[in-house]
Amino acid sequence: MRAMEMNKDSEFSEWYTNILFEADLIDSRYPVKGMYVWRPYGFKLRNLIYGILRKIMDEEHEEVLFPLLIPKNEFMKEAEHIRGFENEVFWVTRGGSEELDVPLALRPTSETAMYPMFKLWIRSHADLPLKIYQIVNTFRYETKHTRPLIRVREITSFKEAHTAHATWEEAEEQVKRAIEMYKKFYDELGIPYLVTKRPDWDKFPGADYTVAFDTIMPNGKTLQIGTVHHLGDNFARTFDIKYEDENGEHRFVHQTCYGISERCVSAVISIHGDSRGLILPPKVAPIQIVIVPILMSDDERAMEVSREIERLLTSKDYRVLVDNGEERPGAKFYKWERKGVPLRIEIGPRDVSERRVTLVPRDTLQKRGVALDKLLEEVEQEMKEIEKRLSQRAWKKFRERVRKCEDLKEAREIVGVALLPWCGEEDCGKKIEEETAKDLLGEVVELRERSRCIICGRETERTIAIAKSF
């Protein structure tokens, strides 16, 4: 069944699977479970999205590239870290037919690859802060149901940043900056988010604490789309990363790391799309404007005007395509709507005669005529409007799906995120999860108000967010 015959919210899984295929984003037929092929159109979208992320990172980090393989002895150094990951690590144990002396892990994340080098790089306080990032593939042997871009065995596009600082407080400052960077990133994409502090038992293995970004998918399940970890000096102690301070004292560094994966692409696809297919924010659309000339065999004028407009828009750095293919106009309209092109310009004989074109934004599909000599301003304006509308629409729906709940029954029934008062104790947290059949996301740090824990009744100012999650 075609995606456009589906209800995106109630049949989200099917819609998602279909749209990845029909919009030429991802081919999920690669014969290894949990590994998928980026097709050209999807890869362009990915690169445009990561371009935004990279630009934000480049403001205060330097990009690096570490090896994929991590020797077992380094990987096994940090006890908690191992416990968190050892069941999902792929191992390389042979070179050709020879057994390796030291087995090599395919990185599930790069702390244990990077930090032995940090030990070599960091000598003095002058080397701090150290802030680097890389965008790489990582591997996790997922045993649960895999899903393209969402739960994968090869994360193809893991942006991981790692920083080292002189003090715990400076590292905490970096955590806050990272949160702001990620907010900025998702704001640019028009993707709503909820920022929570993960409970202690669910933090990153080896971290002091973890802050996570979650968005809400069309079916009401949350998707974790970013995490920020304060590592304290845990890894520094394990990997012996010390610096000499102004007084000649040797001290352990304090570290942070934070990551975003291709789930950000999945969020853009899922949250903005509709039953007709993708709706891409202009900033990340591989094709921002498609021009469809209405071709008549005895009339070349539409084509001439199309080329003229293409030149005009290309000169203003828009990504433009003139679709002069053999399909009929209707078929082209559907095709480009499926692929989420934000703006369509139709040019037919009637338009040509009247020195105008027909402009159609992807999100509203409201056609309107625009005089040729006003086109550039109109396009510029419309692009801004599309971006604004997408973001507003997404946030509106998001807010409707986050609700403070008075009791567990209400929390259980909500489609989306339920907010409840919580004392902070693990027992009560687990009980909330059981009683509501939802997952505890974390504490909404920005939201503090006097209330009583929904389970034990103790006074508290904490609010916990719970939801069914991917």
Added chain:
RNA sequence: GGGGCCGUAGGGUAGCCUGGUUAUCCUAUGAGACUGGGGGUCUUGUGACCGGAGUUCAAAUCUCCGCGGCCCCA
């Protein structure tokens, strides 16, 4: 972690229960023609039983294993 369903051309499917002729239909796609403001029409081509083992005169169909996909519950 536990349970259930499924795998047939590039995509979606019928056939399977009850084994037997040339494997159904839609779509896609090649060539040609007419067309062209919301998924065109005609002509003519292309293309499939997930892999392996077993049962059988005979397997898309039955059994087992593997690989892959989907759903539900904790």
